[in-house]
Amino acid sequence: MGRLRRRSDTLEFLANAKDVVVLEPQIHKGKWRKVFGNDNPIHVELGMGKGKFISEMSLKYPEINFIGIDLYDELVRKASEKSYALREEHGVSDIDNLRLLLMNIEKIEEVFDENEIDQIYLNFSDPWPKKRHASRRLTHSNFLKKYRQVLKVEGEIHLKTDSVSLFEFSLNSFADMDLKMKNISLDLHREETPENHVFTEYEEKFVEQGVRIHRCEVIL
């Protein structure tokens, strides 16, 4: 996100956006259902970027609780602005089923308890193509072990990527852990976009350029 300009009041913005931004997520470990005030399933997007996907999903599926995570404060701000704008557009006053966290995915087990998450989305994660950076890929076994800890039994990871190398690496990584895979596609939008599909920002750009999108769902 090199070109992203950071506004000087971003931390203040985040501190004031308490209805959607959670700045100290670790205090809610094991208590996320309390944060949402219900027992609905919890779906988490790791690396949400500007938040188009997670905020559209939260509007479309009010019976699911969504959590978007990103490493950069300016992106968490953009994601909250996006969700405020969407709610206004649709005449929905509050944001009950969406929370946005500014944190490093490496610390996921400090923020969620065992079995606390129902589903994880990995959308267009950074491919880290150099071999020496393999352990930074979000489907590296070190990350998968962490996800397995916080996902409930039979919880799922839904992955979409334009990167052939990351996709191949991920399939191998899932296979090495004996994970069940389903709904694999090497060209998700080839015939027609799946019904009810929610595009991410990156996906929208890639599809416009005719780049193929790879998709895989994994059961842990």
Ligand SMILES: C[S@@+](CC[C@H](N)C(=O)[O-])C[C@H]1O[C@@H](n2cnc3c(N)ncnc32)[C@H](O)[C@@H]1O
């Ligand atoms: C290529 S972007 C994809 C954004 C969005 N999911 C989409 O599809 O449009 C990857 C995002 O992951 C975030 N990210 C990468 N590594 C991360 C980490 N360790 N913890 C939190 N966020 C991370 C980046 O900041 C970036 O916003």
